[in-house]
Amino acid sequence: MFETHTPALARLDAFTNVTDLLVRRAEEAPDHIAFEVPTDSGWKPVTTAAFLDAVRALAKGMVGVGLQPGDTVAIMAPTRYEWAVADLATWFAGGVVVPVYDSSSASQVDAIVSDAGVRLAVAGTRAHADLLNDALAQAGDETLGTWAMAGVENVPSLDELSARGADVSEAELESRRIRAGHDDPATIVYTSGTTGEPKGAVLTHANFLGQVLNIAAAYREVVNPQGNTIIFLPLAHVLARGLQLICIASGMRIAHLSEPAQVVPALAVLHPTFLVAVPRVLQKIQSAAGEKAAEKHLGRLWARAVATAILGGRFEEFRDAGHPRRAPLGFRVRKAVFDALFYARLRSVMGGRVGYILSGGATLDRDLSLFFRGIGVPVIEGYGLTETTAPLTGNLPGRIASGTVGLPLPGSTVRISPQGEVLARGVGVFSGYRDPRHDADAFVDGFFRTGDLGRIDDSGRVILEGRLKDVIVTSNGKTVVPARWEGAVEASPLVQHAVMVGEGKPYLSALLILDPEQSAAWVAANGSTLEPGIPGAVRAIDDPRLTAHLQTAVDAANALVSRSEQVRRFTVVLADLDDRELVTPTLKIKRREVLHRAADTIDTLYRGAAS
Template identity: 35%
Template sequence: MRDFGNARAAAPMTASVPVMSGGLADSVFDTANRDPGLPLIARRIGPSEAPWIQMTASELRDEVVDLARGLVASGIRPGNRVAVMARTRYEWTLFSCALWAIGAEVVPIYPTSSHEQVEWILRDAHCVAVVVEDEQGVMTVGSVCASLPQLRHVWQLDSGAVEALVVRGRPVPATAVDSLRRIVLPDSTAVVAYTSGTTGRPRGCALSHRNLAAPCDTILAGWGHTGAPPGQQPAILAFLPFSHVYGLMIQGLCLRGGLLMGHEPELNADVLASAFQTFRPTYLYAVPFVFEKLYKNFLRVSQQAGRGALFERAVRTAQDYALAMERQRMGAGSGPGMDLKLQHALYEKAVYRKLRAALGGRVYGAVSGGSPLNRELALFYAGIGISVHDGYGLTETGGGITVQPVGREKSGTVGRPLPGVEVRVAEDGEILVRGASVFQGYVNDHAGTRAVLRDGWLATGDLGQLDSDGYLSITGRKKEIIVTSGGKSVAPAALEERLRAHPLIHQAVVVGDNRPCVGALITLDPEFVAHWRGGLFTQGDTAGREAREENALRQEITRAVAAANTTVSRSESIRVFRILPEPFDVASGLLTPSMKLRRDAVVHRYAVEIEAMYQSSSRLPRERRGENPPAWDEASDDVFRRVR
């Protein structure tokens, strides 16, 4: 068993981590007392084109107090649980801080959750109130109210809920809120966050104020200086769901660190592109899906401008430059040579600064979380001047466990344990974690808590490896390991990551449990497919052109699968695959709101297609089944006619 933590694996600290004495809401009050005019919030009231309006620390504190008074007047007491079912918007921050100020507990719910999920979470958590965003949210909660006798309030943001609560709370003295806030302890429960439910019914993770604050305070102490150039206030565009612990950690970093936070509720490429240009963040917190999408957009725009070849050369130079710099940092090389420096400087003027300008022109660095970031992609961003500190965390750990140490980044890993965190890899490859951020347990599930908390160590369910320097690499999930009928165990994550690196491929799910070989379900990126088709110089009648396009697309995807297969052994390689007509999304229940695959749901939804894929393969000649690249599933031809 390998064990790293604290002194051996910790990144250097630039400041001491403060000792926590109260609750999360204290951050707002402390900042307002210390620096009342400091901008903390940037809001857009109205359409996405509206200008950003800044709110100071004292203004945020006053609004938190006014709302908290309304919550007290409505009968919300310490220990009560209130659900928030809304997108990432200012009111999410306002409600969470107000609830924490009076000792209540927040239960995040994704606004796209089904009626059954909403009913389960509200009942399991014994919520006494729920905050919804719009009429659709009211209808969803209303449809399950009959089974929720403890639910007393449904507050709708878009119909003036905040204003109504403020009016209701006017008779309550502000001192009442201050008195309640002062009795909130660090180990009081702050959030009951339900797991995404990639498999089975979601379970509520009880997280204390200390659990959520610990990774934020440690990151601010050791990495806070990377958020903006010296002398500038870091500006963070929060667009990931606050219903996920990663989003809550971003909110915590901003509030506890005095960073300017802008809320963007739309996780849409065009909306985000506009928000980057107007808000101009200095630091970017995202998931790999966002970094992958940004890269593909860069490539597509370059190709449309007739500069695709230039962009691809610039990408290779950026990766080579970043790799040389990484080797130098790790003591394994002397850094970029003169030729490489000259090439990099040339592309800095012609390409890289334009790419950074597309993100607002001020991005100083970034963090990727949720799942591991592809090594080549991390090198690309580092090479264009945006170091991405890949990290790792879970709902059960209140966010971050590991992160890339400043000045010792190693792409392809998720970094080293945060100071105060210990990480072990058990004999079976499972990652074990111990530290202040490890959760209190699952609500109403003592057996489940005992199964994952063992002598203070959290069994994460993730598989990984620790290298000699203490850097952690994630290799998969224990429950996701595929075992073929031949007994071969296959971790799907690496293959799926390599497939997604191809511009035409949007998502991939590797299958093969109890099957003779590994297969894959693939979805295409509609925007890039349309762009790719436009670049084909086909002539002739329409029917003939479509056939040639389909054949070319088949060949391109086949090459992508073959490239992915070069990273694994022959017995682990993908032999059959099928292209699906539409991407997986949250609305269909095939993705979690944090963009993770609901693997069991995908396999169940496409059981017929998976069976047909293997049946089709079994009818192919032996030489076609055994070759690499894999045999093409002819039954998928019609898919290309629909993905246009």
């Protein structure tokens, strides 16, 4: 099968633009709790009507200081409630939102502000305000300044900005709110990019409306007024913003958190019904449970519990596929025992009410997906890009096939090119980048070229197989897609990123970039220490015991692939994983930059090798 399509479930013609999603929800349920905001005394509820009032007030302030229809507003801040207010307020004022990752470097902020022609900026912290102010000053054109979310000395606050709208009438604001149509830009999102320069993807109001309305219709079991979630992904990422709009439109309660350390304590208080997490987070949840079991001398029992959960996930998968098969009595008894010992505690750690987890951003290991399903928390794996306004495909409740990223979401079509590239067309697919030069190779026959390799199974589900630009051709002429091997090695808790190398070389080798916390704990437990990574460097680690331990993961990965795809040599390395020149804000490794910084280390892997 080379093309698969899912018809749209929703019409857009009853909506003027994205702001209608909030306006209509406020008309339907003004007193429903839309947000929970952290305060010193706990979590404060915010109703839909109160949120709308805050959005209108800030939008009036933007109009009051001179924001014109179509002007761009940069938002650079950690994930928090005020981000949502500023996002919607910009649209109410007729502006275009330009999100900036809060971890961006000065050069990245300068480039985005200049390219997008930013007129007004919203900052989360003093450091963000300084970066934005410097970028606005360099832009040269008359701007409307930087405004801070809260408590930033010598920077005017959003409350002060709202006050500047006292003379803006409701009629004028309403005129601004409904000015933008379906084809007008809603946001310009600069891709973080694992290769090449960042590109400004222009997403329209129709892109957001198409995604929000269709996804909400397809996932009513997950997103509804009875549910709640915690958003801890960066709101600069289009997935987090799309999810936020879906929740606002559907009445699902949202809490925001920016610090990973805050998430677990919050789960026990907020009891979310739905979470979004990258595969690495799920790996850490599983490995942390295994470590606790080992501390209690229950390691062998935990291994059996993992195997039982995976088998349970398979039984669930059979049922979804229309082949119900009752599990044997012995299995059901074993599962009940392990539920009491392990599974129930894991569900409790996640708040006790999580019905589904959405996983994206990287390929999810099939057994890890089955494991979570087996413990009673199904993982819905999906796939999308900035240019598709986040989700393009996804598994559905009751139709989850682990190891795939599911069917095209309603209103979307996926095609596989003769070269194996995933091509996309549909309601969420953008029409082009801000710089037309970037469009030259972005489309073919009306389809967006994702740059990902994949295939479509007999059921129409998409299976990803790596990145087109990551393909390696050895000196022997063998073409290798490294994704499967790398993903298998990254299943080790100690490995944050595996990077296969070997372009033009006689054999394949690899760099195993350590997870700082997990690896430090491992070496300490084995009577050694691990020097911290040097900023800017990719440093080789000479620890024979650690290398021997990771050899097991490499051997297991090699067993999954053909001989020509196996890695012969590897080096364990440390890197600064907070370096945004090395790792994207969505935690993807920038392969080209790694290869550049580790050039000397890679050379040692091929010393004495015949070319």
